[in-house]
Amino acid sequence: MSKTIRLTVGQALVKFLNNQYIEFDGKETPMFEGVFGIFGHGNVLGLGQALQEDPGHLVVHQGRNEQGMSLAAMGFAKQNRRKKMFACTSSVGPGAANMVTAAGTATANCIPVLFLPGDTYSDRQPDPVLQQMEQPNNLSITTNDAFKAVCKYWDRITRPEILMQAAVHAMRVLADPADTGAVCLALPQDVEGEAYDYPEYFFQKRVHHIDRPVPVERAIQEAVEVLKRKKKPLLICGGGVKYSEAEQTLLEFAKKYNIPFGETQAGKGIISWEEPLNVGGIGETGCLSANKLAKEADVVIGVGTRYTDFTTSSKWLYQNPEVEFVNINISKFHAYKMDGVQVIGDAQAALQALDKALEKTGWKSGYTDEITKARAEYDAEVDRLYHIEYTGDDFVPEVNDDYDFKTASKEFIKLTGSSLTQSQVVGMLNETIDENAVIVAASGSLPGDLQRAWRAKSVDSYHLEYGFSCMGYEVNAALGVKYAQPEREVYALVGDAAYMMSHSELPASIQEHTKINVIVFDNMMNGCINNLEIGHGQDTFGTEFRFRNEKSGQLDGGFVPIDFAMNAASYGCKTYKVHTAEELKAAIEDAKKQTVSTLIDCKVLPKTMIHGYGDWWRVGVAQVSKSKKIQDCWKNLMEPNIAKARKY
CATH class of the missing domain: 3.40.50.970 (Thiamin diphosphate (ThDP)-binding fold, Pyr/PP domains)
Structure with a gap:
């Protein structure tokens, strides 16, 4: 026995x-x-x-x-x-x-x-x-x-x-x-x-x-047959590429066959933004270049992607009537999506097998200068976004809807003394933090801004949770990231609402002598959802952080100011309150020198996040309403686009 x-x-x-x-x-x-x-x-x-x-x-x-x-x-x-x-x-x-x-x-x-x-x-x-x-x-x-x-x-x-x-x-x-x-x-x-x-x-x-299962030969040949009759392929770099550690294999495959690749939130940041074939974030929160090429692509090679509605723009983005899908995924469940050819296996092993078979055909994409032009437009657009400054009454926000920006901005500036724009702050962070630093984000408008415009400069420097878009992930996960890679500076980029939702492990970072950096983007509202409701014909409702108005009985009084720096200081963090670009840059540089966790309380003007690029997202707009704006939204924005989208 x-x-x-x-x-x-x-x-x-x-x-x-x-x-x-x-x-x-x-x-x-x-x-x-x-x-x-x-x-x-x-x-x-x-x-x-x-x-x-x-x-x-x-x-x-x-x-x-x-x-x-x-x-x-x-x-x-x-x-x-x-x-x-x-x-x-x-x-x-x-x-x-x-x-x-x-x-x-x-x-x-x-x-x-x-x-x-x-x-x-x-x-x-x-x-x-x-x-x-x-x-x-x-x-x-x-x-x-x-x-x-x-x-x-x-x-x-x-x-x-x-x-x-x-x-x-x-x-x-x-x-x-x-x-x-x-x-x-x-x-x-x-x-x-x-x-x-x-x-x-x-x-x-x-x-x-953790093995590297190789796809069956039949699946590889089916994929080759699809590619042979296509001229404008597009790769999607999903999270499966990251977990397979297949980024170099994907990059070599893309270069060999001249195929541009777009990045999902989980796949972004494992290949440098500087690679010419990297056309950036794709989908609902995608960028100018990736979404432009996606609409024209006649075959999409999805590598390690779950094809979420943000990656596919609610199955609307890939509009070429001849488009087909080749799905490389270790999960049979995900490989079956979009009626694609199911290449089931490890991302690295599958790309290598596909390369071996494809090489024999002499096939390459039919692109001439489309990729170069798209990248140039994208780079110029990001440069522009990084330097958008508030200019007073003549300022037109990127998110241009029926929101009374002029009145709200004057109120915000008077209350906070800050006229920083969100895209400006994102740009300053990108240009000021160390190339090896890691950013962590998850919810609100920041994931969209970051997928569209963040220039990831080193491997695993971009850490986004967007499968659940869990408010409160940011600060807490930053501690886990720091435990994983203590040699790197870690920055949690978090909205005011998500910070208030949960930052419980910030005190734990003090207890453990484990430094993280928190950048709070305070626009005094759930700005992402405020954009969503106003952009679909609804008035602002339940998303701005305002006092209860005694006269109206509604939450439509003045903005509720919160001192996030004071909160973090009570835990023992080194804190900063910034109102100008100069103060922000000085705070970032000083935070690098600290040995305890830091928090930068950054007041950013509402409605100064980054807009979308040729995307559409299906949301539940009411088909019946007393509001003509909502009626028009259903008739002009939702109904025709639902008709254009793939049904499953």
Whole structure:
């Protein structure tokens, strides 16, 4: 008989996690860096006891908010290209529920995070235990059942021996590039402390290999046949290129066959913006050059992309009637989208196989000077955007709609003393921070501005979460990015609303002596959604941050001013309040010299973000309204474009 080791479930889980490794291209690394935890009665005496007594190499980080710490874990795994990760633990009830949003964010972005929430008692003896949510129709349901909708694998460890099978399957999913995301192992608090004689082989060193599956020859030949009859191909560089570490392969493929490539949010920043064939961000938040070429493309080669509605402009962007799709993806699910040829395999291996077969045909794209012209227009446009300054009453904002910009801007300037434009601030940051620095963003108008105009100068310097567009990801994930690459300066670019939503791990950065930099873009509103509603015929509603007006009873009083610098200073951050371009540049330069986390409180004029370029996005405009503007929007903007878009 095999030897056994008597351990509690908590102790066995910690020992097991210490013995998991990932191997990729011959490089083997520990799978888990550590554990983010907020401890309560549901986990402190089980998993907490095990981590205190014998953590092995796992480093325990104290979170401030369960969602925030889990987003930090996601940022860490994303910056490590899914080769290293954290586990996150909380007590049952609100602590566990707080992690559900982060689990959804991880799954939507295909990023591995292991969630270990405490759970109610398996034997139910003390029911209802503190923080238990009772469902009279089913007593087995707990808060942790909410994770089922947002996880790629879910299990509840109701007996000590269940841990063995559940833990192995959890690792299977976390290490699977085609199916990774959030994984939840719910831990009933009585079972966490129960002892069991685990076989010694459960704790053997396990190496989880991330292989490079090669597409079948049939799929490669189908792709070649499509390409042979096309003249204007376009590559899409998606997140799968990044996680496959296939950026150099894609670049060489593009150069060999003279194919321009556009970038998704997940794929941007792994190939320098200076490469002539890099035509920038594509889709709803895409740029001038990529979207122009996309409309004319007769074949789209999507590499590692999920084809979200932002990448396809709600399946409207690719308007050439002869357009076909070749989909290179390790996930069969994503490869089936857009009725494309399904080249299922690792991005690098697939591009190499396609190159080998395509080379024999002598095929190249039919472009002459279209790519060069598009790039030149794009470069000139970004230069223009970076230097847009407010000029007073004659200033016309880029986002030109029915918003009363003149009145609002005068009010804003009088209140803040700042007339900085958002695109101007983005440009100054891009030109002032170090080339090796990493920017982190996720929500509001900033992802659009950055995908359209940020010039990524070094590998993995552009870290955007846009699968879930989770407000609050920015500051918290920046800490995870810094843990992943402590040698690099990390900047969280965050709107005022997202900062207020969650910046819980900013104090943790002070606690851990781990410096991050936060740039708050304060325009005193949810500017992105304000643009959305006004641009579709609706009046401003529920998006500007204004005082309640006693006369009208509505939130249409004056702007609500907030001192974000004072907030961050209370945590121990070095802070700056900037009102001019000169002050902003000085603050950025001084922040580089600091050893503690910094925050720059930057007031930016509303409506000075960057506009769209030849894109359309389907949103739920009312078909019936008392407003003629909304009626016209449905008739002139939505109905005809829905008719032009692909149906599935």
